[in-house]
Amino acid sequence: MTRRPILLAMLDGKGAIFLGVLAALAVLVPLSNLFLPETSPLHVPTYAVSLLGKYLSYALLALALDLVWGYCGILSLGHGAFFALGGYAMGMYLMRQIGPRGVYGHPVLPDFMVFLNWQELPWYWSGFDIFPLAALMVLAVPGLLALVFGWLAFRSRVTGVYLSIITQAMTFALMLAFFRNDMGLGGNNGLTDFKDILGFSVQAQGTRLALFVATVIALALGYGVARYMVTSTYGKVLIAIRDAESRTRFLGYRVEHYKLVAFTVSAMMAGVAGALYVPQVGIINPSEFSPANSIEAVVWVAVGGRGTLVGAALGAVVVNMAKSWLTGALPELWLFALGALFIVVTLYLPKGIVGTLSERREKRKAMATAKTAGIAAEAAE
Amino acid sequence: MLSVDSIDLHYGAAQALRRVSLDAEAGKVTCVLGRNGVGKTSLMRAIVGRQPISAGRIGLDGADISRLEPYDRARRGIAFVPQGREIFPLLSVRENLETGFAPLKSGDRHVPDEIFTLFPVLKDMLGRRGGDLSGGQQQQLAIARALVTRPKVLVLDEPTEGIQPSIIKDIGRAIDYLRGKGDMAIVLVEQFFEFARDLCDTFAVMERGQIVLSGTRDTMVEDDVRQRLAV
Amino acid sequence: MSRLLCLILALACGLFAAPVCAAPADTGDALLLIASGRFPDIEKGVALLARSGDARTQAIIEALRDGRLAVAADKRVVIEGANGGWSDAATGEALAEAPPSPKAVRLNNRIRRAVEAALGALTLMAPDAAARRQAAEAVFRSRDATALATLDEAIAREEVAGIRRLMGEARAAILLGDAGASDLQKIEAVDILVTRADQDALALLRAAAAQGSPTVREAAEGAITAVERRLAVLSMLQNVWYGLSLGSVLLLAAIGLAITFGVMGIINMAHGEMVMIGAYTTFVIQELARTHAPGLFDWTLPLAIPMAFLVAALVGVAIERGIIRHLYGRPLETLLATWGVSLILQQTVRSLFGPTNREVGAPSYMAGAFDLGGLTITYGRLWIIVFSFAVFSALIVALKATSFGLKIRAVTQNRRMAASMGIRTPWVDTMAFALGSGIAGVAGVALSQIDNVSPNLGQSYIVDSFMVVVFGGVGNLWGTLVSALTLGIANKFLEPFAGAVLGKILLLVFLILFIQKRPRGLFALRGRAVEA
Amino acid sequence: MTSPTLTNTVLYLDGVSVTFDGFRAINKLSLAIAPGEMRAIIGPNGAGKTTMMDIITGKTRPDEGEVFFGGMIDLTMLDEAEIAALGIGRKFQKPTVFESHTVADNIRLALAGARSPFSALFGARNRIAEERIDTILSTVRLTEHRGRLAADLSHGQKQWLEIGMLLAQDPKLLLVDEPVAGMTDAETAETAHLLKEIAREHSVVVVEHDMAFVRDLGCKVTVLHEGSVLAEGSIDAVSANERVIEVYLGR
Amino acid sequence: QDVIKVGILHSLSGTMAISETTLKDVMLMLIEEQNKKGGLLGKKLEAVVVDPASNWPLFAEKARELLTKDKVAATFGCWTSVSRKSVLPVFEELNGILFYPVQYEGEESSRNIFYTGAAPNQQAIPAVDYLMENEGVERWVLEGTDYVYPRTTNKILEAYLKAKGVKDEDISVNYTPFGHSDWQTRVADIKKFGSAGKKTAVVSTINGDANVPFYKELANQGIKATDIPVVAFSVGEEELAGIDTKPLVGHLAAWNYFQSVDTAENNDFIAKWKAFTKNDKRVTNDPMEAHVIGFNMWVKAVEKAGSTDPDAVIDALIGVSVPNLSGGYSTMMPNHHITKPVLIGEIQEDGQFSVVSQTPGLVVGDEWSDYLDGSKDLIADWRAPLSCGNFNVKTGKCGGQGPVAQ
Numbered sequence A: 001m002t003r004r005p006i007l008l009a010m011l012d013g014k015g016a017i018f019l020g021v022l023a024a025l026a027v028l029v030p031l032s033n034l035f036l037p038e039t040s041p042l043h044v045p046t047y048a049v050s051l052l053g054k055y056l057s058y059a060l061l062a063l064a065l066d067l068v069w070g071y072c073g074i075l076s077l078g079h080g081a082f083f084a085l086g087g088y089a090m091g092m093y094l095m096r097q098i099g100p101r102g103v104y105g106h107p108v109l110p111d112f113m114v115f116l117n118w119q120e121l122p123w124y125w126s127g128f129d130i131f132p133l134a135a136l137m138v139l140a141v142p143g144l145l146a147l148v149f150g151w152l153a154f155r156s157r158v159t160g161v162y163l164s165i166i167t168q169a170m171t172f173a174l175m176l177a178f179f180r181n182d183m184g185l186g187g188n189n190g191l192t193d194f195k196d197i198l199g200f201s202v203q204a205q206g207t208r209l210a211l212f213v214a215t216v217i218a219l220a221l222g223y224g225v226a227r228y229m230v231t232s233t234y235g236k237v238l239i240a241i242r243d244a245e246s247r248t249r250f251l252g253y254r255v256e257h258y259k260l261v262a263f264t265v266s267a268m269m270a271g272v273a274g275a276l277y278v279p280q281v282g283i284i285n286p287s288e289f290s291p292a293n294s295i296e297a298v299v300w301v302a303v304g305g306r307g308t309l310v311g312a313a314l315g316a317v318v319v320n321m322a323k324s325w326l327t328g329a330l331p332e333l334w335l336f337a338l339g340a341l342f343i344v345v346t347l348y349l350p351k352g353i354v355g356t357l358s359e360r361r362e363k364r365k366a367m368a369t370a371k372t373a374g375i376a377a378e379a380a381e
Numbered sequence B: 001m002l003s004v005d006s007i008d009l010h011y012g013a014a015q016a017l018r019r020v021s022l023d024a025e026a027g028k029v030t031c032v033l034g035r036n037g038v039g040k041t042s043l044m045r046a047i048v049g050r051q052p053i054s055a056g057r058i059g060l061d062g063a064d065i066s067r068l069e070p071y072d073r074a075r076r077g078i079a080f081v082p083q084g085r086e087i088f089p090l091l092s093v094r095e096n097l098e099t100g101f102a103p104l105k106s107g108d109r110h111v112p113d114e115i116f117t118l119f120p121v122l123k124d125m126l127g128r129r130g131g132d133l134s135g136g137q138q139q140q141l142a143i144a145r146a147l148v149t150r151p152k153v154l155v156l157d158e159p160t161e162g163i164q165p166s167i168i169k170d171i172g173r174a175i176d177y178l179r180g181k182g183d184m185a186i187v188l189v190e191q192f193f194e195f196a197r198d199l200c201d202t203f204a205v206m207e208r209g210q211i212v213l214s215g216t217r218d219t220m221v222e223d224d225v226r227q228r229l230a231v
Numbered sequence C: 001m002s003r004l005l006c007l008i009l010a011l012a013c014g015l016f017a018a019p020v021c022a023a024p025a026d027t028g029d030a031l032l033l034i035a036s037g038r039f040p041d042i043e044k045g046v047a048l049l050a051r052s053g054d055a056r057t058q059a060i061i062e063a064l065r066d067g068r069l070a071v072a073a074d075k076r077v078v079i080e081g082a083n084g085g086w087s088d089a090a091t092g093e094a095l096a097e098a099p100p101s102p103k104a105v106r107l108n109n110r111i112r113r114a115v116e117a118a119l120g121a122l123t124l125m126a127p128d129a130a131a132r133r134q135a136a137e138a139v140f141r142s143r144d145a146t147a148l149a150t151l152d153e154a155i156a157r158e159e160v161a162g163i164r165r166l167m168g169e170a171r172a173a174i175l176l177g178d179a180g181a182s183d184l185q186k187i188e189a190v191d192i193l194v195t196r197a198d199q200d201a202l203a204l205l206r207a208a209a210a211q212g213s214p215t216v217r218e219a220a221e222g223a224i225t226a227v228e229r230r231l232a233v234l235s236m237l238q239n240v241w242y243g244l245s246l247g248s249v250l251l252l253a254a255i256g257l258a259i260t261f262g263v264m265g266i267i268n269m270a271h272g273e274m275v276m277i278g279a280y281t282t283f284v285i286q287e288l289a290r291t292h293a294p295g296l297f298d299w300t301l302p303l304a305i306p307m308a309f310l311v312a313a314l315v316g317v318a319i320e321r322g323i324i325r326h327l328y329g330r331p332l333e334t335l336l337a338t339w340g341v342s343l344i345l346q347q348t349v350r351s352l353f354g355p356t357n358r359e360v361g362a363p364s365y366m367a368g369a370f371d372l373g374g375l376t377i378t379y380g381r382l383w384i385i386v387f388s389f390a391v392f393s394a395l396i397v398a399l400k401a402t403s404f405g406l407k408i409r410a411v412t413q414n415r416r417m418a419a420s421m422g423i424r425t426p427w428v429d430t431m432a433f434a435l436g437s438g439i440a441g442v443a444g445v446a447l448s449q450i451d452n453v454s455p456n457l458g459q460s461y462i463v464d465s466f467m468v469v470v471f472g473g474v475g476n477l478w479g480t481l482v483s484a485l486t487l488g489i490a491n492k493f494l495e496p497f498a499g500a501v502l503g504k505i506l507l508l509v510f511l512i513l514f515i516q517k518r519p520r521g522l523f524a525l526r527g528r529a530v531e532a
Numbered sequence D: 001m002t003s004p005t006l007t008n009t010v011l012y013l014d015g016v017s018v019t020f021d022g023f024r025a026i027n028k029l030s031l032a033i034a035p036g037e038m039r040a041i042i043g044p045n046g047a048g049k050t051t052m053m054d055i056i057t058g059k060t061r062p063d064e065g066e067v068f069f070g071g072m073i074d075l076t077m078l079d080e081a082e083i084a085a086l087g088i089g090r091k092f093q094k095p096t097v098f099e100s101h102t103v104a105d106n107i108r109l110a111l112a113g114a115r116s117p118f119s120a121l122f123g124a125r126n127r128i129a130e131e132r133i134d135t136i137l138s139t140v141r142l143t144e145h146r147g148r149l150a151a152d153l154s155h156g157q158k159q160w161l162e163i164g165m166l167l168a169q170d171p172k173l174l175l176v177d178e179p180v181a182g183m184t185d186a187e188t189a190e191t192a193h194l195l196k197e198i199a200r201e202h203s204v205v206v207v208e209h210d211m212a213f214v215r216d217l218g219c220k221v222t223v224l225h226e227g228s229v230l231a232e233g234s235i236d237a238v239s240a241n242e243r244v245i246e247v248y249l250g251r
Numbered sequence E: 001q002d003v004i005k006v007g008i009l010h011s012l013s014g015t016m017a018i019s020e021t022t023l024k025d026v027m028l029m030l031i032e033e034q035n036k037k038g039g040l041l042g043k044k045l046e047a048v049v050v051d052p053a054s055n056w057p058l059f060a061e062k063a064r065e066l067l068t069k070d071k072v073a074a075t076f077g078c079w080t081s082v083s084r085k086s087v088l089p090v091f092e093e094l095n096g097i098l099f100y101p102v103q104y105e106g107e108e109s110s111r112n113i114f115y116t117g118a119a120p121n122q123q124a125i126p127a128v129d130y131l132m133e134n135e136g137v138e139r140w141v142l143e144g145t146d147y148v149y150p151r152t153t154n155k156i157l158e159a160y161l162k163a164k165g166v167k168d169e170d171i172s173v174n175y176t177p178f179g180h181s182d183w184q185t186r187v188a189d190i191k192k193f194g195s196a197g198k199k200t201a202v203v204s205t206i207n208g209d210a211n212v213p214f215y216k217e218l219a220n221q222g223i224k225a226t227d228i229p230v231v232a233f234s235v236g237e238e239e240l241a242g243i244d245t246k247p248l249v250g251h252l253a254a255w256n257y258f259q260s261v262d263t264a265e266n267n268d269f270i271a272k273w274k275a276f277t278k279n280d281k282r283v284t285n286d287p288m289e290a291h292v293i294g295f296n297m298w299v300k301a302v303e304k305a306g307s308t309d310p311d312a313v314i315d316a317l318i319g320v321s322v323p324n325l326s327g328g329y330s331t332m333m334p335n336h337h338i339t340k341p342v343l344i345g346e347i348q349e350d351g352q353f354s355v356v357s358q359t360p361g362l363v364v365g366d367e368w369s370d371y372l373d374g375s376k377d378l379i380a381d382w383r384a385p386l387s388c389g390n391f392n393v394k395t396g397k398c399g400g401q402g403p404v405a406q
């Protein structure tokens, strides 16, 4: 009985580099932001800290998606929904923190409710002023939705594009529902104009740094969880399911349970990502549910390398950095550049950035072993 | 007719064929024998163009076809019955057969009656989807489908696999009949030794990606071959 | 000035007590009012003109309607002829030279209504049947009591039964609202309107029920229930029709995808952009027609269909040759690449045609609506339904009955084996993708008639298209058909109860649940063949 | 049903029928396998042999009839995973292995043991398992391919890997569909030997067309034809049966 | 630094590009012109264009980028209310200046935002008045896209109509989602609602893409302006350019500017615009005029303050008066809204509007509606000493929108 191999396997080359980079970010970014003079080329301005934080929340979403898509073959086109739900849970907490500082000065009700003549908070808003409860909801709401949705779908053996499309239908339906003002969640405008988080101003430099560090930690933890899952026997079963679902059943594995665990964990990770995203960008609204957003998340994973975890995170960061930079630098041409990036990656890096790199490395290794094996074979003859 | 000249074949870094040469003549059955994983299927893949060769040359009627795409080789008369059958699962049996029309001139686009004489079971199943057939039925369909193209070279990779004894005999008779017509070269990969022995005009035994023994039926020493096929 | 004042006084008489104060209105006075440029005065001028009995009246009012009536700098009212010449409005005499800086008399809705009413009464006996029909409808709408006498005469002379009925209905409408009409006349009118049995009739009957004498009220109330019952049935049918037409739009949008995705297995995120390209092709053709051959405008759509097919198919060929070709066997990656393609195509169109909507007009046969036993059938929708079914049938034939279709299916089921059978797989792939793209382009022609022609056009259909294809069962064209129509009709039945938003949400939830029952769509292929 | 045959059978099929789109693939089939019995099933292509296995393993639901395991467990009520968990293992006619796993991992996944996601997540690996994997790999002669991806194996090697997985599963009842297809004669003999070994402690049902192999097995033979039993008995007896010769063996 | 940077925050891609791209172009034109005149405070202006891509969080990100990285002196941007809501905290936090050029729902006043589009009282209410007086409308369909602007506008209108004695059953309110494209059922319903014997009109707050299919369906089902007129608040010349307007003649729109307004300033502007875009067919519209006004006001205020320091400019802007394009002067009021004339136009065959009514004087933008319970007691006044965006005149207290806590 030994657990070491798993821990070791978890920390393979890629993983170690990844965690190392995250650790460095968590330390260096705040240091640079706080102590380097603004004129220094190494200074990270506060706005860039939040931007980085946003990329890293997206990275966590991509990681979550890769867990189900890369390792279990569930191409979810609705993961943005879990992200958005986590975001809304956090947004509701932040709204409650505004208190009487709203436009209409109502002690409890958010402005949009005052405006729509709501008399009291609807029941589903209660408790969101308490951070631990809100934090729980960040996990519970997406998790529960994933559990119910997954239980229905996996039990009925909905697979492949059929599953993809119903996840898309799910997020689409949620988008329409959240657009409705009657939902009591701010309609099209969503939730915005946040003031405090845990008593600190969301706009304060220190809060922004703390949120950034929290995101780094969440990403590292998310990576740890995902990596643990995929390197354990569980992960091998997931891959088996991806390759030959029915064969796995004939070995006695309850495929639906395996999928359900992965899907739910992944949804909760996405929820956390959304919750970290919201205070850093300052708004959550129904367009986060739009199918295009979820498809984009799939695109990040594909760019980075499906089934590599690190690649998914990297893909999210690369694509979003490119987007941030291009929308400013080439405002009228950036779609060409981004579109071209996607095409080039598919054509020349068929397994995504990380996937192709590690494949190259493995090939080199295989070449080496093949050589030695060849020698051995000759010797045997 | 078909000549394979000293070819190498790699899967990534791993070499599966080494300097393999083989000739197949019209009206003759050329058998390739060998244990699991020695490279028989790889050789067939090289012939039909599914896997590129890294050295050597494959010729058909004197022309070099080594670089041709699989469909161009098919159009020049190489038909293939792959290991694992590869029936088009959602096409009906009739449609599976009709895919063989592709290299034919429009006047020739019909399924020859002799095919149903060889495999009568197919006649009853024309409307059934290929994927629904039993394994043995699919194997028969795969051979029939190859024959629809009226090939010059028929490449069969373990055609008796999963077939009931009586039909194996039928297939043997069919191959014999096709050989008898004299215009078709037949390359046959087979593990079923007796079957191969009864049909072969020439044979080649493979080991570790190489041909280690070859000759004609008359010169074949059965025990040598059996030896090579033993575990 | 004083003359004008006097005129207005006279007019006030004319309007409110026409029978008593029958001051002979003068065309010149009317024109003076029209020349004033103030909307209320123009309106009065039209009314005065209508009553004048002058032979010139119709010409003047028609000119006003068409924007050809102008006031020159010298206050003279003039009419611009079709060929550019000018004539004096009052006399009809042609002017030797163009009047000084003529300014067209402006209209607003009130004046338009007055013009319509005036022309209605004037053209009730026009030689042209269509004009008479229009006139009868105008009178029905204006319910102008002064037209009653003309109407009676027109009814007596009318020979076309349909128009006579319309005129009778107009007459009934007037009488029902006319305080002077007897109860007997009103009840008679109620009976006539019951047979019309549409919303307009209902409105008139309701008004009568609210105001009339007890007997009239009773008759009207009975009539109202009858009409309402009929309308309820009609609204059901109307919903089916709406659903059918929405379904046919979904079908058109999805059908190209049924090939590229359903048959070829390419997750084609650029499908919507192919539709968009078709729509822009239509726009370009219409632009060309507008500038070079306005007479051919009605031919632009028939012309656009093959052109859109060709353009979209060519773009499809380029995409397939350049990108997709490298991705067979890696279906999921097609999603990434085609997403990139879709971004590029959108931006290309935005750069070429600008970000704003472009105008695609409706040829005459696409415009308007007709009445089918009480159902309003718009021509545009009718043609779209017909068209989508035609495209669907053509495609079924292409895939099921031609060797090309067989090859596409063979290639997509097992590319390697298809090649070993001698099928030129690259060629088949290209052609199949071109076919799917071309059909998407053709869909764009139809969609340009009902939706925005903008760079975002494709985006708005992509989600729905995938849903239709998947709901119907991937790879099953008939499934796509049934699925599109089902979703269309279900949507239209939910909308009146739940509203557009909730209706759509319900439909999506239903779809999710339905897939649990049939995990491979409506028309799932079953058996070993699928799992193999 | 508590008929005497029921209680002492491992597998009991009675009056089973199944129809696909109007085609009756299995027709009132009845069959009983005793504990520790080895049974060979032969029959023409399309007789319904594979379909029968599909029914036993829960892949196909019969239209009518009873299927009992261990005397009292109604298999028609269970799904594939539950049936496998009961101890019914299967080798497929067309070898299906997990292509992106290594040969060793394929075996590892098949190894008998807990199957729940939680034990897979939190259970530790153990050395005993590794040893068993080694043993099985050497039995199926894939030791030198241990670290290769299953996708890279040749057809015959995949056959062996499937057999290895079946061994690893260590089920009470083994359903083996055409194990020697694509094997050389020597390997065939080897396989027969292996199966006989296994049959000492397990019940085994083997479907095969290779009559020499069936003879090697030396067990009772059932001949299926058009979805029902045509003949049953020793290999010599059925080989001599006129009907069997007519529909299956040929002259 | 010898340039003054001006941020342009309009979507150039995504769903809103349809409307917003033009505003980016008009800003580029204005800046180019100003530079020709010698720039501002002796420095050249430099436009910083970014594309927030119709993505609301991206608006906030880009706003932050403009303010911190590019250090722009002022920003002209946003169209949808949600995009404004998204950037509002950013402008307040970083003390930037945003000119918002689109008609909107009101109920907001930020120290850092200048609202040059119409508030509901500068558009919706005059339009309804016109229909009541001139068309004798008694029955109302309030048809909108489901988001705040239509919802607020309709709420105000409902209150207003009821105050005018319109009965509940004569008002029908309906919302459809963004991009709604199948209008068959709705248009049929409107037709039905309109055939109850009373003169009916539709007040449309349908936004963006949904308009084209809506008008196409109106035309197809034969609803003419003479039967049921539709008055829209989000349909201008640019939107009409994508529609065949022949069947729509007579339908209305209420704006503070139309391209057809015949004044010297406007003719000059149109000429410059066509020259700048090198396109004879490019139209102008109301939000463009709002940007023209806003830009000119900013230029004047900077000159007045003698610097681009935000605090100075924010203070200097109040009271600045510049010519608008319809022949008068617009003034920036202490509530950060401006004075505007209200014009009602009817759609013409050529896609232009014919002005059929115009308010006699200028109307002051009312940020807190007098017709809503929560807001009728609120006022905004950003002058010292009040300096508050939501001062409650009843309680005498400033609500949450006081001076930004530093």
Ligand SMILES: Nc1ncnc2c1ncn2[C@@H]1O[C@H](COP(=O)(O)OP(=O)(O)OP(=O)(O)O)[C@@H](O)[C@H]1O
Pocket: B132, B133, B134, B135, B136, B137, B162, C526, C527, C528, C529, D020, D021, D023, D024, D025, D043, D044, D045, D046, D047, D048, D049, D050, D051, D052, D093
């Ligand atoms: N899903 C299905 N739809 C239609 N027919 C089917 C289906 N599944 C099986 N069949 C038919 O049922 C019959 C029995 O098939 P089965 O695979 O059980 O045969 P088998 O005895 O295993 O044959 P073989 O020895 O060739 O493997 C065949 O005729 C086959 O075509």
Ligand SMILES: Nc1ncnc2c1ncn2[C@@H]1O[C@H](COP(=O)(O)OP(=O)(O)OP(=O)(O)O)[C@@H](O)[C@H]1O
Pocket: B011, B014, B016, B034, B035, B036, B037, B038, B039, B040, B041, B042, B043, B083, D151, D152, D153, D154, D155, D156, D157, D182
């Ligand atoms: N796609 C592949 N990628 C990598 N290696 C492969 C691939 N296919 C086969 N091999 C390897 O190449 C060698 C030859 O395989 P091949 O399929 O040609 O054998 P074979 O003689 O046909 O065996 P069998 O009798 O089992 O069918 C084997 O070692 C096999 O593992």
Ligand SMILES: NC(N)=O
Pocket: E079, E080, E081, E082, E102, E103, E104, E105, E149, E234
């Ligand atoms: N402010 C608007 N029109 O959204």
Ligand SMILES: [Mg+2]
Pocket: B040, B041, B042, B083, D154, D155, D156
């Ligand atoms: Mg082989």
Ligand SMILES: [Mg+2]
Pocket: B134, B135, B136, D049, D050, D051, D093, D177
């Ligand atoms: Mg079988």
